[in-house]
Amino acid sequence: MLLFWLFAAVVLLFGFVVFRGAPYVPSHRTDIAQAFDELYPLSDTDVVVDVGSGDGIVLRMASKRGARAVGYELNPALVLIARFLSRHDSRVTVFLKDFWIAPLPSDVTVVYGFAVSRDMPKMTAKMQREATRLGRTLWYVGYGSELHGREAEKTLGASRLYAFKPLQQGKA
């Protein structure tokens, strides 16, 4: 009986997120490395946000390159796993948050997203809103799906780099 409830809890935790975004599938390490070394070379002046951050692999690889890394994740089990795996890394922070309703940190420079194509129009709108709110260019590294109605600055393997420039208030 306990096993049943445990199984039901896991299915529920991993299943309910599909109503709010992509289910958990990790990015390939080689693709993350290529994205952060060649597509958008990270430095210690960068603040990366991963939406949602899964087990935190993207955050740890960003931190290895000197960046500060912030994860927003909806699945509490994955938040705990990511925090545990990143426990020795002071540059990594993971929040239990729904990305769609959470504002980006004010010092963010680049957002990493491994999202489903259904959410691409929403992602484009969110990135544009946040660039305008913060009043500076934000970069978006998209893994997999293309952003809706946007031309990528650069493409490398499965990753694309997009720039979001602030719009004049009132035109966002």
Ligand SMILES: C[S@@+](CC[C@H](N)C(=O)[O-])C[C@H]1O[C@@H](n2cnc3c(N)ncnc32)[C@H](O)[C@@H]1O
């Ligand atoms: C495709 S996985 C990507 C995981 C990680 N970013 C990576 O690339 O390895 C998508 C993750 O987003 C989380 N997620 C889905 N919708 C979300 C939302 N609205 N807010 C925060 N996290 C969400 C899922 O639980 C899952 O862990």
